[in-house]
Amino acid sequence: MKKYNPQKIERKWQDKWYNSAVFQAKNGSKKKKFYLLVEFPYPSGDGLHVGHCRPYIALDILARKKRMEGYNVLFPIGWDAFGLPTENYAIKKGIHPATATQKNTDNFRRQIKNIGISFDWLREINTTDPAYYKWTQWIFLQLFKKGLAYKSKIDINWCPSCKTGLANEEVVFGKCERCGEKVEKKEKEQWLIKITEYAERLIEDLDLVDYLEKIKIQQKEWIGKSEGALVKFSVEGDEDFLEVFTTRIDTIFSGTFLILAPEHKFIDKHKDKIQDLEEVLQYRASAKIASDIERTNEKKSVTGVELKGITVRNPATGEEMPVWIADFVLENYGTGAVFADAHDKRDFELAKKYGIPLRTSIEPADKNIASQVKTLEICYEGEGALYNSMQFNGLSSAEARPKIISWLGEKGMASVKTSYKLRDWVFSRQHYWGEPIPLIFCENCGWQPVPEKDLPVELPKVKNYKPTKTGGSPLIEIKNWVNTKCPKCKGPARRETDTMPNWAGSNWYFLRYCGPKNNKKLAADKTLKYWLPVDWYNGGMEHTTLHLLYSRFIFKFLWDIGAVPKSIGPEPYKKRTSHGMVLGEGGIKMSKSKGNVINPDNVVKEYGADTLRIYEMFMGPFDQMIPWDTKGVVGSRRFIEKIYRLSNVADSNKSGNNKALKKALHKTIKKVTEDIGAMKFNTAVSSMMEFINACNVQGRELERDDLEDFLKILSPFAPHLAEELWSDLGFKGMCCSQKWPKYNAKLIEEEKIMLIIQINGKVRDKIEVMANATQKEAEKIALKGEKIKQWLNNKKIKKVIFVPGRLINFVITDFSSKI
RNA sequence: GCCGAGGUGGCGGAAUGGCAGACGCACGGGACUCAAAAUCCCGCGAUCGCAAGAUCAUGAGGGUUCAACUCCCUCCCUCGGCACCA
Numbered sequence: 001m002k003k004y005n006p007q008k009i010e011r012k013w014q015d016k017w018y019n020s021a022v023f024q025a026k027n028g029s030k031k032k033k034f035y036l037l038v039e040f041p042y043p044s045g046d047g048l049h050v051g052h053c054r055p056y057i058a059l060d061i062l063a064r065k066k067r068m069e070g071y072n073v074l075f076p077i078g079w080d081a082f083g084l085p086t087e088n089y090a091i092k093k094g095i096h097p098a099t100a101t102q103k104n105t106d107n108f109r110r111q112i113k114n115i116g117i118s119f120d121w122l123r124e125i126n127t128t129d130p131a132y133y134k135w136t137q138w139i140f141l142q143l144f145k146k147g148l149a150y151k152s153k154i155d156i157n158w159c160p161s162c163k164t165g166l167a168n169e170e171v172v173f174g175k176c177e178r179c180g181e182k183v184e185k186k187e188k189e190q191w192l193i194k195i196t197e198y199a200e201r202l203i204e205d206l207d208l209v210d211y212l213e214k215i216k217i218q219q220k221e222w223i224g225k226s227e228g229a230l231v232k233f234s235v236e237g238d239e240d241f242l243e244v245f246t247t248r249i250d251t252i253f254s255g256t257f258l259i260l261a262p263e264h265k266f267i268d269k270h271k272d273k274i275q276d277l278e279e280v281l282q283y284r285a286s287a288k289i290a291s292d293i294e295r296t297n298e299k300k301s302v303t304g305v306e307l308k309g310i311t312v313r314n315p316a317t318g319e320e321m322p323v324w325i326a327d328f329v330l331e332n333y334g335t336g337a338v339f340a341d342a343h344d345k346r347d348f349e350l351a352k353k354y355g356i357p358l359r360t361s362i363e364p365a366d367k368n369i370a371s372q373v374k375t376l377e378i379c380y381e382g383e384g385a386l387y388n389s390m391q392f393n394g395l396s397s398a399e400a401r402p403k404i405i406s407w408l409g410e411k412g413m414a415s416v417k418t419s420y421k422l423r424d425w426v427f428s429r430q431h432y433w434g435e436p437i438p439l440i441f442c443e444n445c446g447w448q449p450v451p452e453k454d455l456p457v458e459l460p461k462v463k464n465y466k467p468t469k470t471g472g473s474p475l476i477e478i479k480n481w482v483n484t485k486c487p488k489c490k491g492p493a494r495r496e497t498d499t500m501p502n503w504a505g506s507n508w509y510f511l512r513y514c515g516p517k518n519n520k521k522l523a524a525d526k527t528l529k530y531w532l533p534v535d536w537y538n539g540g541m542e543h544t545t546l547h548l549l550y551s552r553f554i555f556k557f558l559w560d561i562g563a564v565p566k567s568i569g570p571e572p573y574k575k576r577t578s579h580g581m582v583l584g585e586g587g588i589k590m591s592k593s594k595g596n597v598i599n600p601d602n603v604v605k606e607y608g609a610d611t612l613r614i615y616e617m618f619m620g621p622f623d624q625m626i627p628w629d630t631k632g633v634v635g636s637r638r639f640i641e642k643i644y645r646l647s648n649v650a651d652s653n654k655s656g657n658n659k660a661l662k663k664a665l666h667k668t669i670k671k672v673t674e675d676i677g678a679m680k681f682n683t684a685v686s687s688m689m690e691f692i693n694a695c696n697v698q699g700r701e702l703e704r705d706d707l708e709d710f711l712k713i714l715s716p717f718a719p720h721l722a723e724e725l726w727s728d729l730g731f732k733g734m735c736c737s738q739k740w741p742k743y744n745a746k747l748i749e750e751e752k753i754m755l756i757i758q759i760n761g762k763v764r765d766k767i768e769v770m771a772n773a774t775q776k777e778a779e780k781i782a783l784k785g786e787k788i789k790q791w792l793n794n795k796k797i798k799k800v801i802f803v804p805g806r807l808i809n810f811v812i813t814d815f816s817s818k819i
Numbered sequence: 820g821c822c823g824a825g826g827u828g829g830c831g832g833a834a835u836g837g838c839a840g841a842c843g844c845a846c847g848g849g850a851c852u853c854a855a856a857a858u859c860c861c862g863c864g865a866u867c868g869c870a871a872g873a874u875c876a877u878g879a880g881g882g883u884u885c886a887a888c889u890c891c892c893u894c895c896c897u898c899g900g901c902a903c904c905a
Contacts, residue, residue: 214823214900221822221901228905246905259905302903328903338905346903421904541899618843620831624824625898629831635843645858683833686842693842696859756838761886763838801885807837811885 004644006608010720014116022737023067023118025074027514027527034071035531036063037510037573039539039547040078040125042502043104044085048111050598050628051582051590054616055538058579058681060117061617062536064716065676067118068740074531075118076513078125079105080506082499087433090465097433097465101128115600115609116719118736123516127505128433132512134456135522136504137438139554140427141449142561144439148194151447154426158186158471185288188471190428191437191498195553199223199420201570202552208569211576212623215544222545224421229405231339231414233258233312235270236320242266242312245334245419249404250397252316253389254341254361257351258323259304261331262287267307275308280325287327302328302350314339315413316390316404326350334419348379361388362397425550427501430473432465434499442486442493451487457495473497506547507554510534510572511564522563529565537573540581548576577679580624582616587627598628610718611637617681617717639685640721642692643714647707647725658701662747664694665706669743672713681717688714704729709741756807757782759791775802782808 017023038059041052063075081101090097105126112119125132143149161181175182195202203223206216228247235242242258260266262284271277283305304326311320321339328346329338340347342358351358362384363370373380383397392400408414428437436457438450450457460481462474475497476482486493508522514531515523522528539548555572558564583589584596591597603612615636620626668691675684691710695702702710708729715722715735726735750771755778757765765787769778779800782788792812799811 217823218900224901224904226904244905248905326903328905330904333904340905344905347905419904421901545900615843618831626831629844632831632844639843641858682831683842686833689842754838758837758886761837761884766838799885801837803837807886809837809885 002644002648004641006610006720007605009724010114010116010604010609013720013723014113016723016734017116017118017736018113018121020734022734023075023120024122025076025120025531026072028530029072031070031072033074033531033535034063034066035074035510035534035536036066037513037534037537038077039543040080040506040509041108042083042085043079043081043101043108045089045100045104046592046597047104047107048600049582049590050600050603050612050616053115053600053612054582054622055579056112056117057115057613057616058622058679059536059538061676061681061716063118064719064736065740067736068712068715068738070739074123074513075120076123076125077112077117077119077121078123078509078513079108079127080502080509081105081126081128082434082505083502084431084433087431087465090433096461098128101126111600114604115612118719123513125509125512125516127435127509130456130458131519133435133505134519135512136435136500136508137450137455137457138452138522139508139558139563140435140500140504141438141452141455142563143193143557144447144449146557146561148197148557149427150192150194151189152192153187154190154192155185156188156190156430156471157183159183186471188430190426191496192424193427195425195550196420196422198553198556199225199422200418201556202422202549205552205556205571209571209576210574212578215541215548215576215578218541218544219549222422222549225418226420227416227418229401229408229414230335230417231408232315232412233321233339234315236311236313238270240266240270242323242337243335244337244339245417246339248343248397248401249408249414250383250386250389250392250395250400251341251343251361252314252339252404252408253386253392254343254359255314255316255321255339256319256342256357256359257321257340257347258312259329259338259340259347259350260307260323260325261329261336262325262327263331264325264336266337267325270307270310273309276305280305280307283325283327302326302346302353304350304354306354315408315411322356324350324354324356332423333421342373342376342379343381345379345381359388361386363387427504428498429501430467430471431499432459432462432467432474434501435459435504436475437496437498437500439496440484440486440493441496442489442491444491445486445488445493447496448487448493454487459499473499475499503547503550507551508558510537510551511555511558522558525565529567532564532568533571534573536575536577538577538579541578544578548573577623579622580620580626583625583627585628585630590628598630603633607633607637608640608720610640610721613719614639614685614717618685620682622679622681636685639689639692640718642696643718643721644725646692646695646702647711647728658703661695661702662706664691665710666743666747667691669709669713669741670748673740673743676716685717688717711735712738712741753805755782757785757788758807758809759788760811761809764788764791771805773804775800775804775808778802778808782810 036059038055059075063073066073086097086100089095089100127133140149159179159181161179203220203225206219226247228245229249231244231246231249231252232241233244244258267274267280274280304324307323307325310323312323313319314321329336340351342348342360343362348358350356358376360373362380364373364380364382364384369380372378386392386395386400392404395403405414405416436459438455438457440448440450442448460475460478462478464474466474468474468476482494482497484493484495511522511528514527518524552572556570559568559570584594588594588596600612611633615633618636619632668687671687672684675681711722711726712735719736722735752768753771754766755769756763757767765785767781767785769781792810795812797810797812801809
């Protein structure tokens with residue numbers, strides 16, 4: 001008998017697959033297409049770990065099954081290779097990031113091929129390839145030309161010790177990742193993209209797609225839409241107004257003061273009138289220094305300063321109100337100003353602390369609470385019935401809101417307004433290893449786009465990859481690159497030295513797979529039309545609010561300007577699912593520092609790629625976090641060896657005629673077919689295990705035909721083994737190109753079943769009956785049983801419940817007389 | 820604080836109203852072997868019992884139902900996301 005030797009057979013089949021066209025997607029085929037997408041990896045120096053492999057294996061199973069079902073499958077891979085770790089490596093070792101990237105992608109490619117993933121390697125892409133980022137830059141230029149990219153002064157993370165700007169991911173718990181120094185805020189000019197203009201569509205169009213519900217919810221929450229009103233408060237002794245956004249205009253009559261964000265421009269505009277300006281500016285300065293963490297510390301009590309000398313008028317009550325500043329009011333949400341009353345905890349607290357008058361106007365349903373609210377003992381934030389509110393008294397909060405808005409609206413003091421938490425997307429990075437932003441600044445003409453014919457703007461070679469002391473990208477120091485001509489007036493001008501964030505290259509990569517070599521467009525319209533939208537996109541939950549949202553936005557933009565065919569529709573991904581993380585042994589996170597990273601190379605070496613694949617699918621539900629269990633891997637290897645041994649026998653036993661096994665096989669085909677589609681890979685594997693166990697119990701009388709079908713359903717999971725055994729059967733073609741088997745529905749119908757007999761809902765006996773037995777027949781047989789006779793003990797049967805094909809339940813206690 | 824997911828043997832998990840613990844790991848016993856490994860067979864939630872069997876058991880407590888891991892209410896815990904958003 002031959003011995004199972006994965007090292008030998010796996011390499012052999014990998015060579016055959018990758019040297020043939022079996023996994024190649026064909027542009028312009030008449031077949032139905034299926035586009036499966038996994039998030040392309042960042043090729044780090046550490047290589048793949050088993051957590052990366054899990055989604056690749058899962059979608060590989062889907063891809064292989066879809067091909068067998070006759071689809072033209074696009075299942076591509078590439079490298080999202082710009083980014084900080086490679087840059088940091090370059091800084092430390094003085095090796096060019098491109099060199100390191102080359103080395104890392106070679107390693108990743110080898111590792112992926114090692115586990116037999118059926119990617120179409122002819123479509124491999126790399127975001128750091130100038131032929132690729134030419135189009136990343138082109139997209140930026142379109143955003144710029146449509147006015148969606150603009151430069152603005154905003155706060156960046158600044159490390160005072162390293163004297164450089166930091167990306168958010170370099171700030172760990174408010175400290176610099178490299179030196180541990182506390183990170184400060186520093187104002188710098190940055191490019192921003194107006195994603196906020198698409199906020200509404202990014203919410204609405206979620207109705208068009210099949211994403212996991214939690215993904216939709218997270219995206220909606222991130223965008224943070226709230227509908228309310230914009231209310232004007234006139235400034236006393238001035239023509240000016242202060243505008244406030246509120247979702248609770250029903251509480252306007254209890255508004256007794258106004259609070260502004262410390263950064264609010266109103267303060268600068270009216271500083272002459274502010275009597276305690278020094279104190280106000282001091283408060284503003286201290287609020288700026290305080291890190292986000294201190295500012296949002298939940299235990300911190302509220303603080304504020306009054307703008308003395310300034311009052312405004314409540315448009316509803318006509319009362320004069322003081323104006324305060326407090327750091328819990330955020331500059332960049334709503335209008336950076338709120339009206340304050342006794343129906344908001346923070347306002348309530350601030351007023352109590354500084355003795356600002358308070359009033360209530362909402363009565364909660366609970367009488368006890370209501371009295372405490374009225375005496376200002378407690379703060380009530382919920383809705384209720386209005387009082388102290390003139391003609392609106394007695395209305396509920398929900399009824400009152402539109403009425404108050406239109407009442408104030410008639411006086412020009414209020415209007416309906418929708419606000420979003422989503423902010424414009426900061427698109428500048430002061431780093432080397434990213435796409436140069438293709439813009440030129442001219443003293444006379446301002447910011448000018450690089451002419452499209454001059455794209456790509458290639459990253460020049462530098463000696464030092466470190467950001468400059470002033471927090472700029474090292475490109476600033478490459479004078480002959482920076483200094484250029486203005487494309488408009490031909491006068492002297494300088495290039496933008498900021499580079500793009502990581503997200504820039506990954507925004508649109510799924511489009512490039514359709515035509516990875518195209519040098520005239522992102523990809524040809526014809527191929528985009530054929531392949532898009534992506535049918536199934538799987539990725540991590542950590543990308544739900546950044547990558548997934550950004551790429552939906554960029555796609556919508558490209559769709560709007562006609563850069564992609566209209567026929568695709570406004571959404572790039574039809575379906576989005578997510579995988580669970582693979583944790584280290586014992587349930588802790590897998591990380592280099594903990595030394596518990598499992599490298600797939602080692603598992604492949606010890607057990608084989610098929611064992612790794614089976615184990616990663618079998619270990620637990622695909623969408624759930626799951627700890628790696630080194631001991632558990634052998635179970636998958638044993639399963640594979642059982643199949644291997646069984647096939648040796650089955651091959652010679654061609655005359656087997658075991659009906660029970662055939663039935664079991666068809667049940668397995670059904671289960672595996674359904675489970676793959678539902679991403680229930682763990683139970684798909686276990687059903688195949690059950691079948692193999694049944695074969696062994698049944699004396700290994702597996703017919704050749706049945707073995708063939710079994711190998712077909714096995715092949716997406718353990719493709720190398722399936723190919724090997726397929727060729728052992730004497731076939732010339734590959735197993736992965738066979739037709740997916742259909743189960744025979746008639747065959748799996750049971751003729752006889754074990755009928756469960758219950759007394760008062762408890763199982764007391766089981767009897768074999770015909771599956772289609774009627775209640776009368778079942779009752780008759782059930783009541784004959786000795787056990788049942790004893791349990792009934794001549795008591796009267798009150799009720800009989802019969803579930804055909806399942807159970808019969810005799811109720812002998814009278815439950816209706818129960819108290 | 821808000822939103823989401825989850826809590827089942829020693830462990831990973833299965834069962835979406837109808838036999839709780841499929842499948843796998845670990846463990847125990849047996850067969851084969853000079854021996855070991857591999858393989859095969861048997862057992863494996865708890866308690867009581869020689870046994871047949873009975874009772875209890877799916878985070879806790881209540882409820883709906885002939886029947887609840889599954890549905891409803893209250894609470895506890897774990898994980899993930901957002902978080903002074905007016």
